[in-house]
Amino acid sequence: MSNESVVFQSVINKKPPQVIKAKGVYMTVVKDGKTIELLDGVTGAAVGALGAGDEEVYEIINEAAKNSFYTYPSLIGNQHSEDLAQFYIDHSPKGAFASALWCCSGSESNENALKIIRQYWLEKGNTKKIKFISRETSYHGFTLGALSISSNGRAEFLKDSLIDQEKCPKMPVCYPYRYQKEGQSEEEYTQSLLDALEKLIIDNDPETVASVTIETLPGSSLGTVPPPKGYLPGIRKLCDKYDILMHLDEVMCGTGRTNPNGGLNCWENFLEPGQFPDIQTVGKTLGSGYVTIAGVLVGPKIKKAYEAGSGAIVGSHTYASHGFNCAVALGIQKKIMREGLTKNIFEKGNRMGAILKEKLLESGEENIVGDVRGIGGFWSVELVKNKKTKEIFDKKLDVGHKMQDYCFNNGLNVMGMQGCKDNIKGEGDFFLLAPAFVVTDEDVDEIIKRVLAALKDCTEWLKSEGAF
Numbered sequence: 001m002s003n004e005s006v007v008f009q010s011v012i013n014k015k016p017p018q019v020i021k022a023k024g025v026y027m028t029v030v031k032d033g034k035t036i037e038l039l040d041g042v043t044g045a046a047v048g049a050l051g052a053g054d055e056e057v058y059e060i061i062n063e064a065a066k067n068s069f070y071t072y073p074s075l076i077g078n079q080h081s082e083d084l085a086q087f088y089i090d091h092s093p094k095g096a097f098a099s100a101l102w103c104c105s106g107s108e109s110n111e112n113a114l115k116i117i118r119q120y121w122l123e124k125g126n127t128k129k130i131k132f133i134s135r136e137t138s139y140h141g142f143t144l145g146a147l148s149i150s151s152n153g154r155a156e157f158l159k160d161s162l163i164d165q166e167k168c169p170k171m172p173v174c175y176p177y178r179y180q181k182e183g184q185s186e187e188e189y190t191q192s193l194l195d196a197l198e199k200l201i202i203d204n205d206p207e208t209v210a211s212v213t214i215e216t217l218p219g220s221s222l223g224t225v226p227p228p229k230g231y232l233p234g235i236r237k238l239c240d241k242y243d244i245l246m247h248l249d250e251v252m253c254g255t256g257r258t259n260p261n262g263g264l265n266c267w268e269n270f271l272e273p274g275q276f277p278d279i280q281t282v283g284k285t286l287g288s289g290y291v292t293i294a295g296v297l298v299g300p301k302i303k304k305a306y307e308a309g310s311g312a313i314v315g316s317h318t319y320a321s322h323g324f325n326c327a328v329a330l331g332i333q334k335k336i337m338r339e340g341l342t343k344n345i346f347e348k349g350n351r352m353g354a355i356l357k358e359k360l361l362e363s364g365e366e367n368i369v370g371d372v373r374g375i376g377g378f379w380s381v382e383l384v385k386n387k388k389t390k391e392i393f394d395k396k397l398d399v400g401h402k403m404q405d406y407c408f409n410n411g412l413n414v415m416g417m418q419g420c421k422d423n424i425k426g427e428g429d430f431f432l433l434a435p436a437f438v439v440t441d442e443d444v445d446e447i448i449k450r451v452l453a454a455l456k457d458c459t460e461w462l463k464s465e466g467a468f
Contacts, residue, residue, distance in 0.1 A: 022052030046434035049288040060331035068323035081321035098300040106251030106283035107141025123309030129210040139221035152423040206242040217253035223380030256342035258376035341437035349377035400429035412450035
């Protein structure tokens with residue numbers, strides 16, 4: 001088997017490790033002619049819920065194939081998409097959502113959200129609301145619209161092709177580990193962020209601001225930083241005050257990965273009772289990697305404006321609300337709920353995070369870990385040169401990706417990244433953990449064991465490079 005690739009992705013002409021078999025939370029890959037067994041600690045890009053090779057999912061897929069038929073969605077619909085929408089509405093707090101659109105990727109869902117938001121204001125007769133506020137150090141997808149509300153090296157690389165950035169103002173990143181000042185309380189830090197957002201809204205003229213977009217729990221841009229107390233409720237109140245739509249991006253963190261109530265939405269950890277986003281994007285674990293599906297969840301306020309206006313959506317996608325994808329995703333979600341797997345990943349994930357914090361932060365042992373953060377089944381570990389000063393490693397060392405390699409060598413798949421300190425320059429190293437919902441205590445212990453071994457190997461390499 002040739003190592004040269006003809007697939008135009010990642011490193012051109014070089015194949016990445018190729019998966020040849022997978023079951024549960026383990027996979028077998030071939031790299032440079034060698035067969036390697038891996039514990040999958042990140043499920044691709046936080047995609048896996050049921051793990052690989054679930055026999056019941058094969059039955060769900062077969063049944064869906066027999067009972068779904070392609071139709072162009074603007075002409076003829078299908079009941080599978082209706083049922084999946086109703087399932088998400090019913091398994092969210094009452095009053096949160098009234099409708100849903102299904103698409104094929106998280107980038108596509110955020111792209112659609114921007115268009116839905118724009119048309120919402122046009123339906124209400126407001127032509128001036130054309131600005132989409134989002135955050136510094138954020139990532140919302142790789143389409144041009146989604147990149148326009150992002151703030152990272154990928155967006156910077158394509159900046160000349162993006163939406164005019166005057167229409168996409170950026171508020172400060174929420175990142176207590178680096179930006180909460182010494183002596184500043186959590187409440188004071190939260191208020192400083194809310195004050196900065198309110199100033200940004202006023203400076204941009206509230207009459208021109210259409211929405212505020214936030215990753216409830218960021219992923220590949222920043223690492224999994226939980227919002228401090230009062231932050232999301234404060235943003236909800238500012239959106240209400242200035243008549244702005246609140247858009248939560250839960251493509252990576254949502255659909256059961258980080259829900260405290262055995263449900264679907266990450267924001268249930270943080271918003272106050274009766275508070276909801278106006279629009280929300282989801283994906284990843286919705287299809288658990290068995291089908292390509294993501295979605296946009298529409299709140300009742302938006303739906304009512306469309307009903308009172310034109311009653312129609314401008315535009316459509318060829319594979320929007322695809323019957324087969326929706327049927328498979330619904331079957332997967334029903335299985336997850338029936339087996340209590342959102343509860344399982346929340347508990348097992350929090351146990352994983354607590355042990356990592358104890359061993360890497362609270363034990364007093366010297367290591368290269370500056371922060372361990374996350375919630376439920378979504379965690380990240382930030383790597384630093386100096387724990388006290390939080391000094392980062394030289395970008396050229398690419399410690400995040402080197403740590404990914406050392407984890408791989410120890411039989412663990414993680415996502416290594418750079419850019420948490422400065423996402424434009426790619427400075428600051430971390431890696432992500434997002435195991436499948438079926439993970440056991442034994443799997444968690446094995447993940448931790450392999451992380452610790454990889455950290456030891458990475459530290460030895462850094463010493464040999466004279467990085468300390």
